[in-house]
Amino acid sequence: MPPHLRLFLFICLISGVTSKNFLTTEQTTLLNLKQTWNNPPSLTHWSSTSSPCTWPEVQCRNGSIVVLHLEDKKLTGFIPEFICDLSNVENVFLRDNFLTGEFPRVFYNCSKLIELDISQNLFVGTLPDDIDRLSQLKSLEIGANNFTGDIPPAIGNLSALKLLHMYQNLFHGSIPSEIGNLSNLETLGLAYNEFADPEIPIEFGKLSNLKVLWMPGVNLIGKIPKSFSNLVNLEVLDLSLNDLEGEILPELFLFRNLESLFLYKNKFSGQIPSVVQFLNLSQIDISMNNLNGSIPDDFGKLRKLEVFNLYSNQFSGNIPITISQIPTLRIFRVFRNNLAGELPPEFGLHSKLEAFEVSENKFIGNLPENLCAGGSLTGVIAFSNNLTGELPRSLERCNRITTIQLYDNNFSGQIPSGIWTLTNISSLRLSGNSFSGELPSKVAGNLSRLEISDNKFSGRVPPEISSWVKLNVFKASNNMFSGGIPPEITGLSELTVLYLDGNSLSGELPSQMKSWDSLTILNLARNKLSGQIPVSLTSLEDLLDLDLSENQFSGQIPPQFSNLRLTALNLSSNKLTGRIPSSFDNIAYQNSFINNPNLCSTSLIPNLHNCFAKPSQSNKFSPKIIAMIILLSAFVLLAAIMSTLFMFRDYLNKKPKRTHTTWKLTSFHKMDFTETNILSGMIEANVIGTGGAGKVYRVGVGQPRGCVAVKRIWNDNQLDQKKENEFRSEVQILGSIRHANIVKLLCCLSSENSKLLVYEYMVHQSLDKWLHGKKRKLDPGLVPGFVLDWPRRLQIAIGAAQGLCYMHHDCSPPIVHRDVKSSNILLDFEFNAKIADFGLAKMLEKQKLGEGDMSYIAGSLGYFAPEYAYTSRVNERIDVYSFGVVLLELVTGKEANEGDGDLNLAEWAWKHYGEGGSMMGAVDREIKDPDTYLEEMSTVFRLGLICTSTLPSSRPSMKDVLEILKRCNPIDQLPEEMKQGRDEFDVAPLLERESYVTNYYESEDALDTNV
Known part of the structure; x- marks a missing residue:
């Protein structure tokens, strides 16, 4: 054999042996790693009998390990130093595990490391000042951990970096300008950190290779730097959810490669300049600002534009025709502006339009004829404009449409027959127009909300209405319907709201109403209905509002009416006779029975006869009887005088300071009732709840409000400082804040002995009663017979989260509730949630946030945050913990203290x-069709877990909680009342925003065992 061949074979042999020995050493390292991480089940195939290069988590090159893929392997514990015995490793992916400790400096010893991903773990502490020792890194991802403090300036020395993700941590310093030195950086993600009032460093303008800048929710202030004009390669810019101000500078519109621009929900003002350089732009969202002026014609030159969101601004003028000609346009939302003129007729003709929302403007003319030409339209929302003409017949072919909202316009003509039966339509809202014609005998199987009030519909209500089985809300007031009310309408078991007032309906009411189990509102006023009020009406346990006024009903009011727990009742202007049922025979309902000449009252209601009054008689009495009457009268008079003298003597001896109670009234809203209305209703029969501070009454105050809730706090004739503080706290907070998801405090009355807080009345009372009323055997009148379905539970969760988010993030100083629980979440007649009971709340000074001491522990068992029980320290995180318990209640149906053995709900x-x-x-077994909503319920369940984390810093903010809840809330599953205004909170899809939301809670799945 030639010498050179022998040498070659020798070298190959030595090389093979060395490679084999080297790989054996690395195999040992990996097996030691597996043991250090508690032998997770996901790595059971790692064994000494197989080569690591065959393991799916490992990649090798030249017989040595270069890549570790260990994402989502349920790894626990710390990262050991010997990991860098894998001396050739270049890429390490440890994302989405339960690894703990401080930033792993052990990677300093991995000399060839170019990519490190430790995001979505449980790391804590500050980043090291010498982090630049990772000098070869091209990608560093540390997002969704618990890192705190400042980002060290040394980060700017990692000159090879192309991707830097530091999102969703607890950084609270400034944004280092040194990041601007990363000249090779292409992606920068700093989203969702609470930086201390930072401005965007002008040095960021040096990032000439930057393609993605992702900085929503980082407290940005000031203006966008002019230096951003140097970011010529930028493709995605997201600066949403901040406090930027000023005009959008023309320099922004020089980004030739920009694909997505998200600047929504800031404080921008001024006009939009030309956008001709945005040739690659696919998404524009500059909604919810103060932008004004007209929409530039140049927008029509963006031939790749798909999403166009300009809603909630102050734009005026016409919509440029060229926008309707963009071939890629899918989403068009310009609602809530001052736009006018006609809608461009070519909308939908050139693209597959999916959403068309132009409501609350001043548009005139017709709806575009070809909105659904592409067959993808899911909704037409154009209410509150001045649109005219008939509806386009082309809408009959839009089988993907789920909602048509055209109310408060000037439309006319008949509804095209095919619209009634569109396959997926669930909401048809056409009130406040001039539509005519008759109701169809058949509608879409999914139709749940039909609103056609204030139109010119006529004819009979068809008996075939019994086939409208999904109908939940039917509003047909002020039309020209005639004939009788068909008995078939009472077979609609899901109907909750029925308005047929202001028509020409006649005949008697159906005698049987057994299927109306869910009905809460029945309004048949101003018709020609006659006959007696059927007794079956009194079997509707959920009925809250009944109006039969201005008809021709006769006979007696059924005594069983006393079984109803109505908040509003109007039987006026009929021909009723006899006594008023006892439950309604009081001054609170004095206007409910007027103009019924033959009705009588036992409580002397004004304008009604006294039931005990009898005609005068001319009986003659004998002299003996007259003498006895006079003698008896004299005796009674003498006894009365003597009694009065004795009482007066006692009064003088006791020397009381005052003889009557003086009330001081402070109002916070326009009053449509008086102090007398409130005080006359403070009787035991009106008590609807009792708490530690006192009782809560439901007090009738007449129309239009119906009822109010009055919370009475007794002082027991002596100064109770704690209760006095609670009273002042609640008045101070509720009297100064305004939010749709916080209960409205109407006024307060105070006297020497007690305090009265008067709130708007929540007809569905508390969430607690709906979730747990049956097992506690509460009054069935308070807890109706059906349970909350999942879409309503999710609606309630989002509403309550919006109220708490407002308190924590939008109030200055912030407000901590301290007693968040299901019994303090009240529900109105459409199940919108409102936070109540602020007696335990405390306003925090911003500079002392997280350091507020309480003199006593407040709250409710099962909802306590662990740290609150032993430190009495107060910050927003205790509310987040309590809200997490509420989320778990909504999913499981269990009570806060209901677990296994000694465990509470969170622990269970x-x-x-x-x-x-x-x-x-x-999952709560009473939730219908759980399989349909299992993914959403799983999301909310795991969100409840992360909210109840033991470590306060690991809990999300209410802003993050709200965003996650909204993202698991598909619009086609929402109750209709919640779909209204949904887009006000719409969060556009951003780079990795979806993965952030869906994975955020998963980083905490085993937190209680690792803290």
Whole structure:
């Protein structure tokens, strides 16, 4: 054999042996890693009998390990130093595990490391000042951990970096300008950190290779730097959810490669300049600002534009025709502006339009004829304009449409027959127009909300209405319907709201109403209905509002009316006779029975006869009887005088300071009732709740309000400082804030002995009663017979989260409730949630946030945050913990203190999840069709877990909680009342925003065992 060949074979042999020995050493390192991380089940195939290069988590090159893929392997514990015994490793992916400790400096010893991903773990502490020792890194991802403090300036020395993700941590310093030195950087993600009032460093303008800048929710202030004009390669810019101000500078519109621009929900003002350089732009969202002026014609030159969101601004003028000609346009939302003129007729003709929302403007003319030409339209929302003409017949072919909202316009003509039966339509809202014609005998199987009030519809209500089985809300007031009310309408078991007032309906009411179990509002006023009020009406346990006024009903009011718990009743202007039922025979309902000449009252209601009054008689009495009457009268008079003298003597001896109670009234809203209305209703029969501070009454105050809720706080004739402080706290907070999801304090009355807080009345009372009323055997009148379905539970969760988010993030100083629980979440007649009971709340000074001491522990068992029980320290995180318990209640149906053995609900939920329990095993068995909503319920369940984390800093803010809840809320599953205004909170899809939301809670799945 030639010498050179022998040498070659020798070298190959030595090389092979060396490679084999080297790989054996790396195999040992990996097996030691597996043991350090508690032998997770996901790595059971790692063994000494197989080569690491065959393991799916490992990639090798030249017989040595270069890549570790260990994402989502349920790894726990710390990262050991010997990991860098894998001396050739270049890429390490440890994303989405339960690894702990401070930033792993052990990677300093991995000399060839170019990519490190430790995001979505449980790392804590500050980043090291010498982080630039990772000098070869091209990608560093540390997002969704618990890193705190400042980002070290040394980060700017990692000159090879192309991707830097530091989102969703607890950084609270400034944004280092040194990041601007990363000349190779292409992606920068700093989103969702609470930086201390930072401005965007002008040095960021040096990032000439930057393609993605992702900085929503980082407290940005000031203006966008002019230096941003140097970011010529930028493709995605997201600066949403901040406090930027000023005009959008023309320099922004020089980004030739920009694909997505998200500047929504800031404080921009001024006009939009030309956008001709935005040739690659696919998404524009500059909604919810103060932008004004007209929409530039140049927008029509963006031939790749798909999403166009300009809603909630102050734009005026016409919509440029060229926008309707963009071939890629899918989403068009310009609602809530001052736009006018006609809508361009070519909308939908050139693109597959999916959403068309132009409501609350001043548009005139017709709806575009070809909106659905592309067959993809899911909704037409154009209410509150001045649109005219008939509806386009082309809408009959839009089988993907779920909602048509055209109310408060000037439309006319008949509804095209095909619209009634569109396959997926669930909401048809046409009130406040001049539509005519008759109701169809058949409608779409999914139609749940039909509103046609204030039009010119006529004819009979068809008996075939019994086939409208999904109908939940039917409003047909002020039309020209005639004939009788068909008995078939009472077979609609899901109907909750029925308005047929202001028509020409006649005949008697149906005698049987057994299927109306869910009905809460029935308004048949101003018709020609006659006959007696059927007794079956009194079997509707959920009925809250009944109006039969201005008809021709006769006979007696059924005594069984006393079984109804109505908040509003109007039987006026009929021909009723006899006594008023006892429950309504009081001054609170004095206007409910007027103009019924033959009705009588036992409580002397004004304008009604006294039931005990009898005609005068001319009986003659004998002299003996007259003498006895006079003698008896004299005796009674003498006894009365003597009694009065004795009482007066006692009064003088006791020397009381005052003889009557003086009330001081302070109002916070326009009053449509008086002090007398409130005080006359403070009787035991009106008590609807009792708490530690006193009783709560439901007091009738007449129309239009119906009822109010009055909370009475007694002082027991002595100064109770704690209750006095609670009273002042609640008045101070509720009297100064305004939010749709916080209960409205109407006024307060105070006297020497007690305090009265008067609130708007929540007809569905508390969430607690709906979730737990049956098992506690509460009054069935307070807890109706059906349970909350999942879409309503999710609606309630979002509403309550919006109220708390407002308190924590939009109030200055912030407000901490301290007693968030299901019994303090009240529900109005459409199940909108409102936060109540602020007696335990405390306003925090911003500079002392998180350091507020309380003199006593407040709250409710099962809802306590652990740190609050032993430190009495107060910040927003205790509310987040309590809200997490509420989320778990909504999913499981369990009470806050209901677990296994000595466990409360939060502890039980952690145990159930940690032991691998199924989601179906945790879901409330009373939720209908759980399989349909299992993914959403799983999301909310895990969100409840992260909110109840033991470590306060690991809990999300209410802003993050709200965003996650909204994202698991598909619009086609929402109750209709919640779909209204949804787009006000719409969050556009951003780079990795979806993964952030869906994975955020998963980083905490085993937190209680690792803290």
